[in-house]
Amino acid sequence: xxxxxxxRKDNPWWQLLYEVGFALVVSAVxxxxxxxHERVQYEERALKGVLKGVIDExxxxxxxxxxHEQIVDKHIFRQDAVLKISLSPPDNFRYNLQNxxxxxxxxxxxxxxxxxxxxxxxxxxxxxxxxxDGFPRFERIVFGRHNLIGQNLAKHVSQEGVFSMQWDPVRDxxxxxISVERVELTNVPGxxxxxFLELTQGVRIEVDALPxxxxxxxxxxxxxxxxxxxxxxxxxxxTLILPGQSIEFRFTEKxxxxxxxxxxxxxxxx
Numbered sequence: 001x002x003x004x005x006x007x008r009k010d011n012p013w014w015q016l017l018y019e020v021g022f023a024l025v026v027s028a029v030x031x032x033x034x035x036x037h038e039r040v041q042y043e044e045r046a047l048k049g050v051l052k053g054v055i056d057e058x059x060x061x062x063x064x065x066x067x068h069e070q071i072v073d074k075h076i077f078r079q080d081a082v083l084k085i086s087l088s089p090p091d092n093f094r095y096n097l098q099n100x101x102x103x104x105x106x107x108x109x110x111x112x113x114x115x116x117x118x119x120x121x122x123x124x125x126x127x128x129x130x131x132x133d134g135f136p137r138f139e140r141i142v143f144g145r146h147n148l149i150g151q152n153l154a155k156h157v158s159q160e161g162v163f164s165m166q167w168d169p170v171r172d173x174x175x176x177x178i179s180v181e182r183v184e185l186t187n188v189p190g191x192x193x194x195x196f197l198e199l200t201q202g203v204r205i206e207v208d209a210l211p212x213x214x215x216x217x218x219x220x221x222x223x224x225x226x227x228x229x230x231x232x233x234x235x236x237x238x239t240l241i242l243p244g245q246s247i248e249f250r251f252t253e254k255x256x257x258x259x260x261x262x263x264x265x266x267x268x269x270x
Contacts, residue, residue: 075115077108077201083247087101087214097128098185102181102183105177122141124138144172193246196246202241208231214251215251216252219248229249
């Protein structure tokens, strides 16, 4: 037995045969994995083609392309979202304007089995802008282990009011906790629209503060049913929110009863 093992070890032909056999096994395994991957990719492309054909037959052309771009091709989504709002009067009087503080917190997940780098974006509403007071602006953004304020935050915000930062699921964690706090101006009476840029699985809406004399309603578009805005009360929507869908916050002044004139003769009139 020892002689046989020694002979095989010293025999160059045996060594060559061993190396070739090992290479063939490795090649077979790699080929099988590649073929499996290609088959999955082929079946996915075939399924998408069938879906596109069916949808194009049922609805106007272009709908499937929009669905693919906004839903199917998305590789990140938000979950456990909490949207908090707080309304307060400005430091100096402005006719029918109020300071609105909005905080959105959520967990960001990779939607694909193989996570890839993505750019996380949030955008301010620049249609009501006060250069003197610096509104609208991001106050603070928590991005995983990063707590961004001041200049550290400003370098990630463009002149158009768009915050962007790259997320690497492998380096930063999957999911990653994100919290975005902003201060903007809104009209009272008027509406403020918060638009979601990514797929979001449900949201909880909390009203932290509402000044005296102001009341409001919450409407999760495209649903038209409004919900009364009550301080410290939570409104929850559990359904999936698509990119581009909005939450509308409607602010109005409380109606007051007109004064009554009471006469000493017992008669009364408005």
